[in-house]
Amino acid sequence: MNELVVHTSTHSYNIYIDEQIRYQISKFIANDYSSIFIISDDQVAPLYLDDIMTGIETERIFHTVIPSGEASKNIDQYYRLQTIAMEKKLDRRSLIIALGGGVVGDLAGFVAATFMRGIDYIQVPTTILAHDSSVGGKVAINHELGKNMIGNFYPPKAVIYDVNTLKTLPDHEIRSGYAELIKEAFIANAEFLQQLLPLTLATISNDQLKDHLFQGVKIKADIVEKDEKELNIRKFLNFGHTLAHALEAELGYGKITHGEAVAIGMLFALKISEHKYNKSLYYDQLLNWLQGNNYPLSLFHTGIDQLINAMKLDKKAQYQQIQMVLLSSIGKPVVVNLTDDELHSYLQSFKKELSAP
Incomplete structure (x- = not known):
């Protein structure tokens, strides 16, 4: 045990x-x-x-x-x-x-x-x-x-x-759970990330699953112990969640699983991170992994302005300015304030990229 x-x-x-x-x-x-x-x-x-x-x-x-x-x-x-x-x-x-x-x-x-x-x-x-x-x-x-x-x-x-x-569990629930495991690896453990990215979700064994859950829970527990009330580093656990929560609210709760929304949100956060810090942060690798495991990556027909307004209702937003968790490096998350204009530009580019054939 x-x-x-x-x-x-x-x-x-x-x-x-x-x-x-x-x-x-x-x-x-x-x-x-x-x-x-x-x-x-x-x-x-x-x-x-x-x-x-x-x-x-x-x-x-x-x-x-x-x-x-x-x-x-x-x-x-x-x-x-x-x-x-x-x-x-x-x-x-x-x-x-x-x-x-x-x-x-x-x-x-x-x-x-x-x-x-x-x-x-x-x-x-x-x-x-x-x-x-x-x-x-x-x-x-x-x-x-x-x-x-x-x-x-x-x-x-x-x-x-x-x-x-x-x-x-149905396939969409397996995808949902593994999105959060990938999230924990991105923010805290590069070695764990290297274990997860080659995986095909349909072939995971029980022993692998127990190990992955243990590693994910340990990352979460270590962060929570240091910052129980989300005053500091616990915010890092929200990597991918700013856009994810906005998508869930705009699409209607239950139209997409939480983890599938987080997968899209992580991809978006990595896109911004790579642009801001001018380095490769596994955007392409994550995109390939998500596509290979059948994640629904379309942003559907949700309007960009509606998404930005929904993101402003996120609990991390302050003074009507949106905060996002980005990565300066793998395992090194940071919280960054973004303007509406920045977000609009990033979302427009991201939406076009995901809808490309």
Whole structure:
């Protein structure tokens, strides 16, 4: 079993990565909880909810299911889950288990962070993408004007990652998760990047997957420990996310996976980085890798002005000026302010490049 410890200002928590550990959840629950509330989605629950429940030794266990997809990270689902928690008489000694991908983790974590001013929760990720979102304590719901605009920093009590649950992932979810792994390699580990760029996603073994997840989680955990509330270096984890979040908001949540949007955003950030720092930063290599693994790279028909306006709603924007994470070198991210005119020029060129035959 791969195991990491993440230290936060409130408590430390363990991340466990192994096979078949979803059947042994009680082993990883440190406290004696009055009740347990499992939140999952309609894709994951039929596959793994029973497995989780058989491994929990308590009588007061409840569960509910949300529709899968980014569109469920909304105020209505949040309110519904709070209502269920009250109806089931959860108290401050209750535990919430988030069983699913990043959407379930973000939503269930925000419910936990705000129910009775905060109760414990555990992340049980079932997607590759959730290796990123389940670590670090960011929990949130979306607003129609911006992604993750309503949220908190609220670390889980544990992250229990059973890689066997990843065998049922569709191709677009594998692409989504590996985009975040590539992101972590770009900002922190050139050697890891060299391992990932030759890969064909369809041929990855379980052992490779466990190793890649461990390396990605370690990068994320190291950064989060140094900057829990995103005041400094944690911003680097947003490499590729400024354009990605704008694309998601403009296209409508769920039209493209988060990681697929991040892939486009990283490519855009690399294009700007290569221009600003006058050096090769693997733009061509990443483009070839994304094309070879069937990432949807079209910017669709989203207008450039609309994208810029959406980027201004990004949480990193300050005084209506857009901040982007760029790379001065592989493994050396920087945060740069960009004007509207600069962005317009870069986006116009980038859009033309991606739409070229």
